Amino acid sequence: MSFVNIRRFVATLSVVILSPTSALCADQSELSELDYLNDIPVTFSATRLPQTLSEAPASVTIIDRRMIEASSATTIPELFRLVPGMQSYHIATNASAVAYHGMSDKFPPRMEVMINGRSVYLPLFSAVIWESLPISVADIERIEVIRGTNTVTQGSNAFLGAINIITHTPLSDQGGFIRYTQGEFNTRNAQAEHNQKTSHGHYRVAAGILGNDGYSFEYDAQDPYLKRYFSFESTSSPTLLDTITVDLGYSDGYSSVGDIRPKPGWNFKRREFETNFQQVSWTHTLQNTDELKLSYARAVNNFDARLLSAAEAAQLIQQPISVAQQFLDTNAPISITAETGNMEQHDVEIALKQQPSYNSKLISGLAYRSASAQNRQLLNTREWIKEESTRLFTNWEYSGFTDWTINTGALIEHVSNGSTRVSPRVAANYQLSNQSTIRTSVNRAYRMPSLLEANFENIIYIPPPYTGLYGDVYDYDFIANKDLSPEKLDSIDLGIIFKWPELNAQLDTRVYYEKIEDGITTSYQLQDAAMIASAPLDPDHLYRSYMNRAEWSNQGIEFQYKYQSEESLKPLLVINYGYIDSNGYRNDGNQQGSVTDVFDRLETRNPIHTGSILASITLPDNLNFSLSHYYLSSVRWQEGVKDTDPPNAPYHRTDLKISKGFRLSPQNELSIALIVQNLLDKPYSEFYAENMFEQRTYLQAQLSF
Structure with a gap:
């Protein structure tokens, strides 16, 4: 549906929404969230123990x-x-x-992402791959984001941070809904x-079906x-002490991958996906409040x-x-994109x-992947190709000291390639007053090489009719590095949380320093004598490999201010800001056969400033207005632009977003929303220079029952 059509529809719809006949929409009395806000929300993601943000x-x-x-x-x-x-x-x-x-780059590797505690990180x-996840925005109850390393709790994938997406629980009072969105x-x-409830x-x-026709690029290409x-998901309690949860999911479909600048005559590369998961957990309450949990996914x-x-070809x-067909037969299967494959975890x-004791809580566990x-x-x-890892983790919280909460924890992780590392954390939170808490933590974390980084190898072989004349190998493009080491992170941060219950507001500020060593990056190398002997077609060709040739540091400050009230107009205001100063390099090796290595400075590889504001109010008759504003400073994405191109502009x-609710009955409500992204219609490029984000408009309707 075009923007013009939606605008006309909304113009007609507004007559209905704003007219006196909207008495269908009675005022809805909702439970107050002030207690939830005043106490500061409880999170499990940081340590797997229930803690307020102040703890x-x-x-x-x-x-x-x-x-x-x-x-x-x-x-x-x-x-x-x-x-x-x-x-x-957006990559596309x-x-x-x-x-x-x-x-x-297009595959950020240093952050764990989970849905209900189950990792969706693809080795x-x-x-x-966000577009293949078997959930949508409509399914999410809340998201907990750990800003900083959390390897102690979630393993080495949580090297720089962790995300836990929590969907609606079967125990929710929400009966159900049907939602439909149409637009750009x-x-x-x-x-x-x-x-x-049974x-x-x-x-x-x-369940859901999501789809669109994509953007129309040059060369008549679309994605x-x-x-x-x-x-x-089901939850049952066969006894008073036992709870069993079963979580199942499936998704399939297609999307487009590859360079945003396809060659003339080549369309975008369509990639199909099919995913499924099964997760079962059993929780048994022991004496007092102790709890044993066993899970399989x-x-x-x-x-x-x-x-x-x-x-x-x-x-x-x-x-x-x-000749090309013979190459394909020898190296089969070869897809139009290498971003394919089968995975099982x-x-x-x-x-x-x-x-x-009354003042201490402890969690410990053993995990196998x-x-x-x-x-x-x-x-x-x-x-x-198979990779196994075993993790032993523990975290102890002690609050026996006056105004102090101490957290100490460690992770011992062993992977099948022989690497074993210990990642410890020590943190202390001091309650300055009833309204403020200061937190400091010291961490050492390791990120084990992923399955791809440890085994990535791309060699093109010569068809048998030509091996006697030319050898066995046509090209060494990427060679696996069996000596790849884990990345190491040392970090320290200082945080202050202020909360003003009488003002329904809170402020969370963080100052941090991170030092990353043995960073894994791709680097060019000249072929050695053995390679040249087996590939005489191109003896001077370079090959790439993953190597521990990057080192950098991050320092900066982040804060979030949140004001939320259930009083008149139900105002919501969230202000976020992040400043980061990155310094370091990655060694790209001997490119173009040069004598010396090429060092890529990393000062411009992170946006120095990021910020966002979300403001929302609810007028009488359940009419809601929301404005969001986002800012990203100039950045040179690692893969988004060529080294000779300018960085992406800020x-x-x-x-x-405008939404209106109609109360159809005590159990049923209809809500209609208009969403306009990039309201001021100022196109900007994201990641690839040609990937322009222009104004996008959507109309959404939801029936709750």
């Missing part, structure tokens, strides 16, 4: 349901623009990435959810998108694309089609929560 040993940002509803976000990654210091950016119309304090891509790029999104427990079912998903992710044709290797965990992947283009084999973006 947690790390900075935690909570995106609650009210913020989600007030925002203009139509995809999950867009919500993270409301987190201080976090970057969310329907592909996004989320990064925090790292050298950012083959060293990142999260012919977007057609339909979602539904239903919660039910004699055997509670369950929640959610369409489709996702179908289904999820089921399995996830399967398959990404596929059509095979490369002989004509396309001939264009790439500049050989006749007959198993996680088993047992954890024990204890309260040894098995990850397998298959992709000949990325792993140089048709066989499955941008300001303002979004508007």
